[in-house]
Amino acid sequence: MAIATATRMGPKTETTFRIVAPVAVGVIVLGVWQFLVTVVGVSDYLLPSPASIIEEFIQFWESILSASILTGSNALIGLIVGSLVGIALAALAARWRAVDQMSAPVVASLAVIPIVALAPVLNSMYGADSQFGRQAIAALASFVPVFINTLRGFRQTTLVHRDLMKAYAASSGQVLRTLTLPTARPFMLTGIRIASSLAVISALVAEYFGGPRGGLGGLISTSAASSAYARAWAYVVASIALGLLFYLVTLGLERMLQRHAPQAQRRP
Amino acid sequence: APGDGGGDGGDGNGGDELTQVKLQLQWLPQGQFAGYFAAQELGYFEDEGLDVEIIPSGGDIVPQDALANGDVDYAIAWVPKVLGSIEQGANLTNIAQIFQRSGTLQVSWADSGIDSVADFEGKKIGSWGFGNEWEIFAAMAAEGLDSSTVEIITQDFNMNAFLQGDIDAAQAMTYNEYAQLLETANPDTGELYQPDDFNVISYEDTEGAMLQDAIWADTERLESDEEYQETTVKFLKAVIRGWVYAAENPEEASEITIGEGSGWGPSHELWMVNETNKLIWPSPNGIGMMDEAAWEATVAGALSAVNESGASPITEEPPATAWTNEWIQQALDELEGEDLDLTGEGFEPIEVELTEGGN
């Protein structure tokens, strides 16, 4: 439905506001922050000013970049593996009811395990000297939303389409290729988008609990531990940017491939 | 109930009005802090007219920041970490250097060939990070090694990474992680590991040794707030009593910490109290008195240590306000004459037998 509802502004003004509004909110928040620090005089020690964070950001630029690459690649590997496993398992669960029901408690459990609980265990199981633990945690964190959304997607094929495939005497492989997978695709992509920032956060937080050094998480904690808060914030800013990058890339992917998605069936 | 305590009770406090004091620890409740808990449990603080809240910390709480932010009145923290905070703008003073020596070890397998810091080169070296790594870098710097010559691995809460060979040499505190190793069964023999299964490098024996648990106070308040000054002396007196008690009654002190929420088993807890005592006693100048040579060594080490991202804990000498013996001296003076061993000359560590799992 291309019809814009309930807005009194024209489409052009709308586009403008969509961009201006979030920027304005951001500028206001930053302004208030800087104001608190410089004018009201909240101690810079407690709450570094945006200006001093930028300063640290520039000074530690190289270390920030290499840490972002390290954490980013852990998150990326986790996201890819977690998504692939999630899609594969969802396919099995969609195909066999038993798999679906057996996986339900396991997936529900995975969805509620805190990273703190998992990190030491994974370090023991896979070795603290490798990035594997972090990648595994990112993978687990990605797995859950991808699995849940993909499974939903696999169940979205409509009766008409299934009948049609039967009328064509299509083989089950053909049905999978021409109907089931394309139908599930937008749901998969939504799951991957949700997983994307989770993967970054998880890979980063996992660094707090052991393993090789050099990632963003380790550097945030080291900087904070030595009271270099402005530097810690600079690393935090980098991690937000990394999370945002993941989110925007997956969002873009979703938008690109979802242009002709099946309309959600709304009738009961 | 205020314990009537031994001795003649110094300046007993008449009124019911207790002064509220918050003390920030640097980790979970455990034998490392036995003296403070003993002072609390035995009423030493109350005798001094103080109502002390002991606040444990967890993974990310930085005790000296809690102090600098005014959340608490005193904090326990390692010297090099606080030096870093002071350089970042915290205004803090070391008022009692409780631990006289470093309790950090670097443990490797007996057959690993890692006998000294010089052997670290090219190895995977474990550390907890979080500011606990400066001794390693300082010791390495003294050997002419920089951080890029080793691979630093962050250790988590236990020694599994070392036991399974992920790291070649693990950081361990004499009072905790080293005991964890000795509480673990060797899968090959089924028996507990023995000290001779390991090579142990004590940083106390290296150039990198740095001072650890000290009591820190707010510099500004110390200078201008008379009430705080008085409280400080009273606080230190009670703490001294607590640690003297722990030295003389390690079993009881260990039970007290367990009662305060330490989750360790009795044998591990007792080990921890005993090993902590060894780091405190003897204190030739009296407990808590700063050994200036050790301070200078710590500062030198902190200046020389450089981590893998090129950062140092400090880049210049700390200010003169960073430590003072003024208050601990006053506390010791006031306790003089009581029947207390303030230097630990009569201190004898006990033998503790560890059991599997530290339970």
Next chain:
Amino acid sequence: MWGLAGILAIALLWEGYKLVGPANGVEVGDLRIMPRTTDLAMPHVWDMLGRLFEPVTRADDALPLWAAVALAALTTLGIAAAGWLVGVVVGVGLALVMQRWRIAEWGLLPWIVLSQTVPLIAFAPIVKSWGSRIEIGAFEWQDWMSVALIASYLAFFPIAIGALKGLQSPDRIHTELMETYAAGYWQTLVKLRFPAAVPYLLPALRLGAANAVIGAVVAEVSTGLQGGIGRILIQFAGQASGDPAKAWGPIFGAIVLGLVAAGSVALLGVILSNYRRNEEHA
């Protein structure tokens, strides 16, 4: 029934792999792709379960492990519930504002999404520090409130998104119907938008509950709060070298805790089933 089979299958896989897998795991090149099978890395299922019924420590008054875990879990559940409630209030509040004014939606929504890319663990000490200076009259900020606040930070996000979707879900035909009745904003909200939002809110609230538990546990570890499951989680992880099975007690506890929290919200769905008549009965 099948669910039990699923859990059993995991246990069997665990023991089966432990039986046949090499002690040092399966390595491809430098990368270990399958875990080590030592008792240190993978304790036997029966050891993990059996450990639950042994005392926590050798001390005379020690509780059995399961009781200590349960006690800690209850503490955390309370904190998480408080965090969840705050998350509900904030999340629904934000959703209401965004639903009411589209300009607010445009301005806030990107930041709400962005908020979830912030590594919250980095802020635990700051939250605790800021909290500790709040003291209004008889009210004094407690450390558990910092934990609850962090829990609410994780909980509010799905709730805000779900509530916004739900409040925006009424078809145009329904909003226009209310318009023809000359119904005001509040009437439309109470009679139309809230009831219509129920099917969206319920899964969001469930997700929020799970997130609140995760957030509470992480924040307990971060701030060192005593008494909760986060505390015993690191405590026992610290003892895992000598007593590997013990560390699993709080892990199971955390999982059960999360399931209980999410499950309780699911119960809410049963009560509100009349508002979910349009949902597919799968």
Next chain:
Amino acid sequence: MSTAVEIIGVDKTFDTRSGAVQALTGIDLTVEAGEFVSLIGPSGCGKSTLMRLIADLDEPTAGTVEVFGKGARQARLDQEYGIAFQSAGLLPWRTVAANVALPLELHGVASAARSTRVAELLDMVGLADFADRYPDQLSGGMQQRVAIARALAEQPRLLLMDEPFGALDEMTREKMQSDLVRISAETGAAVVFVTHSIPEAVFLSDRVVVMSPRPGRIQEIVPMRLGADAARAARTEELREERAFFDMVTAVREALHQGAPVGTAPRGLENR
């Protein structure tokens, strides 16, 4: 007050991303009180838009819309009309009775009066036995009847209906048409009725307004002689098989095709 709706010189233009869409131009239309007027025309000709202008769900770009002598906005605030759409638009979480009660509830009718009125209305649409059911337990025709009962709840003097029977099958539809004829006779309300079906328009209406698209205009207003000949209540089932009926159907068909000849060119995309 003999005029229910008075539309004078109405234009309606929508601003869309791809430019302005002129939905209606130069519409003049008067509906007398108690009169039954149908709007018919190809998809996209602006029938719904016109009805929404009367209901004050949209505002005209030019011209005036008056309902019972008031501005459309005032008429809406005064609840001068009842409305029903193609999809029944019942609230799925409310029972049939509660759905019908909704407008009464919103306007503060006391609980006792409300239930009396709801019972009366459900009786009128033949659903007294279904008061406690939920919409998903009803057939499409029954749902539409609930929607009509709801539209009649406050005894409006004007009923606006946008393809209310569009989703029903032919037989149910005929039955609903007869019901509507009866109900509108009982209540004496004027009706503006949007439909795609020529026989439906012919059967129901006093006048049929034939519209043509691009931009939406009134092509022709066909008076139904049926209306002149007989009272509305006399529109029985037999009527459908009478010669006069077929003649009227043919008349409307021709008016329609005048506006949009039966060509082969596929129509545009704007009616998706």
Next chain:
Amino acid sequence: MSTAVEIIGVDKTFDTRSGAVQALTGIDLTVEAGEFVSLIGPSGCGKSTLMRLIADLDEPTAGTVEVFGKGARQARLDQEYGIAFQSAGLLPWRTVAANVALPLELHGVASAARSTRVAELLDMVGLADFADRYPDQLSGGMQQRVAIARALAEQPRLLLMDEPFGALDEMTREKMQSDLVRISAETGAAVVFVTHSIPEAVFLSDRVVVMSPRPGRIQEIVPMRLGADAARAARTEELREERAFFDMVTAVREALHQGAPVGTAPRGLENR
């Protein structure tokens, strides 16, 4: 082979949670090759079920269904029929051309042959210019035309259509009917056509099968004299306004009402 569909003594019962639903009983029906047969009847009388039995999308509980002398299953595997439903059922991620090509693709027709055939089909339904569009860029009527082209892709001798025009507006619908008449004449295929609309059934069919519900039975088979009088291609627009047309409409109406008299009792819930 002059018989397209032969149905003998067919019953169909569905097992549901709330007991068995008898959808069809004692159905006997023969459709000749090239014949156009419509199924009409109230909602729930089993029209779709009967069509699904012919298509082997469901299996009869009793009786036999033969298509061109083979069992229904074999006929499906041999792709003896093309099929179209009320919702066009296009794959939204495929272009118009790719949608039409789908059955050819599935059955391994070479790429070159495929595109020739697709072009031909799109020509036939008047959508040659829209080959590269996506379904969501088309109007409802255009989508249905794509579905019909797809059903014709493999030149089936039998076309099964379940209310293919049900969702279209009256004018588009009439246009589509004319197109279908032309296309079925061109291809010579037999058509089984399910509809709710009497004029539609009358306009299109050689015979109209009137069904009645509970359980679904064949009430009457009304032969259209039109079919006897004139070739199917002669069913022009003018026909719709002729006397004979109205007579046939009346005949079908009466057959229908015989089975389910126009009462006032609300119908049951099974057709939700």
